[in-house]
Amino acid sequence: MTTTDPVANLAALIRCPSVTPAEGGALSLLDTLLSPLGFAVEKMVASEAGTPDVENLYARLGTEGPHLMFAGHTDVVPVGDEAAWSHPPFAAEIAGGEMFGRGAVDMKGGIACFVAAIARHIEKHGKPEGSVSFLITGDEEGPSINGTSKLLEWAAAKGEQWDACVVGEPTNPDQLGDMIKIGRRGSLSGRITVHGVQGHAAYPHLADNPIRGLLQLTHALMHPPFDRGTDDFQPSNLEVTTVDTGNAATNVIPARATAAFNIRFNDSWTVESLRAEIIRRLDAAAAEGELRPDRAPVKYDIVWADRPAHVFLTRNNA
Numbered sequence: 199m200t201t202t203d204p205v206a207n208l209a210a211l212i213r214c215p216s217v218t219p220a221e222g223g224a225l226s227l228l229d230t231l232l233s234p235l236g237f238a239v240e241k242m243v244a245s246e247a248g249t250p251d252v253e254n255l256y257a258r259l260g261t262e263g264p265h266l267m268f269a270g271h272t273d274v275v276p277v278g279d280e281a282a283w284s285h286p287p288f289a290a291e292i293a294g295g296e297m298f299g300r301g302a303v304d305m306k307g308g309i310a311c312f313v314a315a316i317a318r319h320i321e322k323h324g325k326p327e328g329s330v331s332f333l334i335t336g337d338e339e340g341p342s343i344n345g346t347s348k349l350l351e352w353a354a355a356k357g358e359q360w361d362a363c364v365v366g367e368p369t370n371p372d373q374l375g376d377m378i379k380i381g382r383r384g385s386l387s388g389r390i391t392v393h394g395v396q397g398h399a400a401y402p403h404l405a406d407n408p409i410r411g412l413l414q415l416t417h418a419l420m421h422p423p424f425d426r427g428t429d430d431f432q433p434s435n436l437e438v439t440t441v442d443t444g445n446a447a448t449n450v451i452p453a454r455a456t457a458a459f460n461i462r463f464n465d466s467w468t469v470e471s472l473r474a475e476i477i478r479r480l481d482a483a484a485a486e487g488e489l490r491p492d493r494a495p496v497k498y499d500i501v502w503a504d505r506p507a508h509v510f511l512t513r514n515n516a
């Protein structure tokens with residue numbers, strides 16, 4: 199194969215129907231591209247109860263440092279209604295100077311360019327000093343349990359160490375490579391349930407409408423702002439993403455009401471400090487009486503979503 203051509207690499211990758219968690223031939227193809235360049239290629243299958251087994255790939259060229267790693271994923275999201283595609287999702291058709299296919303942007307395009315870049319370097323200058331590796335998962339678009347984190351642990355347990363890493367996710371506004379990001383905001387989600395007392399809307403004194411309490415709590419989450427932003431990030435932002443009672447009647451006060459939220463936060467917070475701040479706001483709002491005069495504090499509970507994303511910022515300018 200002409201590995202130095204990113205277009206050919208991308209077309210070959212797109213033709214692998216690697217809808218998560220299926221390998222779809224994509225990792226085998228990478229093996230085929232990287233082995234002839236001198237990479238030592240290893241596959242690693244990760245398992246966990248309740249999730250599908252997922253194949254991952256680690257390939258390294260060189261044994262010395264410094265060690266640069268390219269990280270990415272070959273799995274893609276499902277195609278949805280295939281008939282609605284202007285070009286088939288796995289055909290890699292080119293029209294108007296653009297290639298069409300599932301994963302062209304996120305992120306087979308990035309991997310195709312990684313491979314072409316290292317192949318061109320080898321063609322021109324020979325093997326690089328130090329080492330270059332590919333850490334590629336097949337579990338980014340799915341549960342993301344048997345993917346990058348397990349592959350990192352597996353490689354680190356074998357003694358692998360890296361000095362720098364480039365992730366080929368599509369963050370470029372206009373064309374590939376026009377922006378490099380050095381960090382990412384954290385993400386934390388939760389669901390609040392307010393417990394009230396069901397009753398008839400005509401006799402509210404016999405009931406306790408949980409929506410009143412939920413409005414107080416959600417208001418406290420949305421105002422005031424969590425911070426004003428930092429040198430590297432925009433202000434942290436919380437969005438209430440759903441408010442539910444499941445109540446089909448207009449004249450019944452429901453027994454409980456729930457709301458879910460997601461906050462994208464900057465490096466003035468950690469997951470732990472942010473959880474504490476959210477609880478502080480909720481407890482303060484629960485004791486307020488604006489919407490619930492002469493009532494006991496709002497009874498609520500909160501369930502945090504699993505696996506929050508920690509804020510990340512690299513300060514290593516090298």
Ligand SMILES: [Zn+2]
Pocket residue numbers: 271304305338367368
């Ligand atoms: Zn991606």
